[in-house]
Amino acid sequence: MSGRGRTPSQTVGPYFAVGLTNERWPQVVSRDHPRAIRIRGRIVDGAGDPVPDAMVEIWQANEHGRYAHPADAREELPLEEGFTGFGRCGTDGDGEFELVTVKPGPVPAPGGGMQAPHVEVSVFARGLLKRLVTRMYFPDEEGANAVDPVLALVPAEERPTLVAVPDGDALRFDIHLQGDRQTAFFAL
Amino acid sequence: MSTISHGEAAPRGELDPDPPYDYPDYVGTRLRHPTRPLVTLPETLTELTGPVYGHESVGELDHDLTRQAPGEPLGERIIVSGRVLDEAGRPVRDTLVEIWQANAAGRYAHEVDRHPAPLDPNFHGAGRCVTDREGRYRFVTVKPGSYPWRNHPNAWRPAHIHFSLFGRAFSSRLVTQMYFPGDPLLAFDPIFQSVRDPKARERLVSRFDLDLTEPEWALGFAWDIVLRGPASTPMET
Numbered sequence: 001m002s003g004r005g006r007t008p009s010q011t012v013g014p015y016f017a018v019g020l021t022n023e024r025w026p027q028v029v030s031r032d033h034p035r036a037i038r039i040r041g042r043i044v045d046g047a048g049d050p051v052p053d054a055m056v057e058i059w060q061a062n063e064h065g066r067y068a069h070p071a072d073a074r075e076e077l078p079l080e081e082g083f084t085g086f087g088r089c090g091t092d093g094d095g096e097f098e099l100v101t102v103k104p105g106p107v108p109a110p111g112g113g114m115q116a117p118h119v120e121v122s123v124f125a126r127g128l129l130k131r132l133v134t135r136m137y138f139p140d141e142e143g144a145n146a147v148d149p150v151l152a153l154v155p156a157e158e159r160p161t162l163v164a165v166p167d168g169d170a171l172r173f174d175i176h177l178q179g180d181r182q183t184a185f186f187a188l
Numbered sequence: 189m190s191t192i193s194h195g196e197a198a199p200r201g202e203l204d205p206d207p208p209y210d211y212p213d214y215v216g217t218r219l220r221h222p223t224r225p226l227v228t229l230p231e232t233l234t235e236l237t238g239p240v241y242g243h244e245s246v247g248e249l250d251h252d253l254t255r256q257a258p259g260e261p262l263g264e265r266i267i268v269s270g271r272v273l274d275e276a277g278r279p280v281r282d283t284l285v286e287i288w289q290a291n292a293a294g295r296y297a298h299e300v301d302r303h304p305a306p307l308d309p310n311f312h313g314a315g316r317c318v319t320d321r322e323g324r325y326r327f328v329t330v331k332p333g334s335y336p337w338r339n340h341p342n343a344w345r346p347a348h349i350h351f352s353l354f355g356r357a358f359s360s361r362l363v364t365q366m367y368f369p370g371d372p373l374l375a376f377d378p379i380f381q382s383v384r385d386p387k388a389r390e391r392l393v394s395r396f397d398l399d400l401t402e403p404e405w406a407l408g409f410a411w412d413i414v415l416r417g418p419a420s421t422p423m424e425t
Contacts, residue, residue, distance in 0.1 A: 004277050004414045007391050008205040008383040010365040011216070013350060015296040019288025019314035020352060046219040053300070059239060059358050069237035071357070086239035107233050120234050124363055127216030129207035129382050131363065133229065154227050177220045185222050186229035188359045188416075 009130035014053045016124070017090055021055060025088040028058070028101035035063065035102050038170035039136065042095045043123065046178030050095025054125035056175075057088045058099055058136075060118070065105030098170075103138060109149045116144035116151065123175060133186045136173045137163045158184040205391070207382035214378040215339050231359065238358035241284035241318070251317035253289075253329040261311035263292025263330030265406040268366070268394065271323040272353060272413045279323025280360075280415055286352040287327060288314045294333030303335050328406065334373055346373035346380060355415040366411050367393045 012020070029036055039058070043051040061067050066077035068085045085104075089097040106114040116137055123132040137145050145151055151159055161183045164171040175183045209221035229235065249255050254265060268287075272280040290296050290313065293305040297313050315327050332347050348365040355361065367374060374380050374393070383389040391414070400408020 004273060004275055005388060005391060006205045006275060006416055007362065007364055007413045008207060008388045009362060010207070010350075010383075010392065011214075011379060012352075012363045013365075014300055015290075015298040016288065016350070018296055018298050018312070019286050019316075019350065046223070049219075051220070057361075059234070059237075061234075067233065067237040069240055069357075071237050072233060084239060084241075110230060110232055115232060115234070118234070120358055122361065125220060127214070127218075127220035129209065129211060129214065129217065129379070131361065132209075132222065135234075150229065150232065153230075158224070178223050182222055182224050184224070185226050187226040188229055188231075188235065 011126060011129050012055060012124040014126040016055055021088060021090040026097075026099050028060070028085065028087040028099065029083070031100050033100075033102065036100050037103055039099045039101065039119070039164065039173055040167060040170045041097055041173040041175055043091050043097070043125070043175045044095060044177065048179075050091070050093075051125055051177065052091055052093050052095055054091045054095070054097075054123060054128075055088065056091070056097045056099070057122040057124070058086070058101065059120040059122075060085050060101065061104040061107050063102050063105050065107045065114075065117075067107070106144065113147075113149070114144070116141050116148040118148075118150075121173075121175075123177075132175075132177070133188060134175065134183055135162055135186070136171075139163055139165055139171070154184045158182075203385050203388075205383065205385055205388035207384070211378065211382040213340075214382055235358045238356065238360065239354050240282075241354060245284065246316050246318050251315055251325075251327050253287075253311065253313065253315045253327065255328075256312055257310035259310040261291065261308050261330050263308075263311075263333075265328070266331050267326065267328055267400050267402065267406050267408045268349065268411060269324065269326040269400055269408070270394075270411040270413060272319050272325060272355070272415060273323055274355070274360070274415055274417055279319070279321070280353075280355050281319055281321050281323055283319050283323075283354050283356070284316065285319060285325045286314075286316050287329075287349050289329065289332040289349045290335055292330045292333050294335035305333065305335065331368070331407075334371075339378060344373050344376070346371040346377050351413065353413060353415060355417060357417050360415040360417040362413070362415055364413075365392065368409065369393055369396055
């Protein structure tokens with residue numbers, strides 16, 4: 001193969017807060033957005049202990065199912081000024097993160113049909129030499145989740161790990177890095 | 189189509205330049221690596237798109253880590269510059285590059301870092317810039333010091349600068365570390381050594397570049413970064 005060899009990944013290490021996290025990044029939309037939702041979760045290691053030095057990033061479509069990216073050229077779907085679809089949050093001492101966003105609309109599936117609304121999630125941490133990738137689906141989308149082509153690739157017993165659960169006025173998406181309760185992760 | 193792959197396999201049938209999740213020499217991986225097989229994610233519109241950041245989010249001096257405080261930081265002033273490319277060698281333009289690093293004494297401006305080396309009030313250790321039309325980035329900083337960590341007895345990290353890049357799509361996201369040529373600690377560092385392909389490992393090491401130096405001012409190190417993608421064939425159903 002011609003072309004260039006890819007630069008390998010290395011761990012984000014324990015000190016990423018120096019350069020990567022701040023108060024603004026966790027808010028994909030403002031807290032006072034009329035349809036703002038909060039996604040909370042805890043990152044847990046193989047011993048069941050919280051991971052206090054991890055960072056979660058999310059990438060998602062807007063409420064109409066449009067991505068703020070030139071490869072999504074569906075001009076008929078509105079794109080709000082300032083909506084990036086990206087958020088980032090470090091975990092606290094209890095391994096908890098919280099992001100403020102809107103529920104994304106459904107997006108097209110390859111070959112036709114639609115994917116269930118979902119948020120793409122990356123996890124970085126000390127001890128992770130490359131990021132982990134997963135997806136968060138919504139608990140009020142049982143019908144769409146049941147026919148989602150990506151969820152269908154996940155072994156049935158692991159699918160529940162990808163569906164958030166209601167948690168007061170927020171959604172909870174805990175991420176287990178290892179073990180019997182491990183979250184389903186994807187290889188890109 | 190095969191849907192299950194192990195985390196250790198290269199998804200595209202070539203030697204995977206990335207380290208494995210499970211690398212026992214790096215003790216931090218032991219309780220944090222996935223133990224179930226990964227599911228291969230097809231490239232849907234979600235993965236073919238990704239965060240796009242332009243110049244609006246970066247300040248004029250954000251690329252210069254020596255000018256973010258009232259005084260000048262201590263240490264050896266350096267320029268770090270290179271190009272961000274895709275695997276086909278095309279420049280990745282207008283993409284956000286974020287860096288963070290220890291100060292010249294090997295200490296991070298972070299509360300968790302307890303290494304008894306001095307903090308430098310004039311060095312915060314973070315920088316940002318956006319690549320230009322040729323995919324070029326440039327930072328001015330000081331050479332970070334090596335520092336001890338507790339992975340194994342007498343463990344020291346080689347000097348490094350952390351880099352974070354987005355590229356054009358979700359799948360091109362990269363967080364990595366840039367090292368310095370000739371650092372004797374590279375041979376003993378499990379994080380560097382976790383990249384098993386020696387050629388890929390060498391791509392993490394910058395090159396001293398006399399042309400990048402500024403006479404009477406700063407040494408120069410060149411480092412190109414190659415991101416994944418553009419995407420291969422999207423999933424057909």
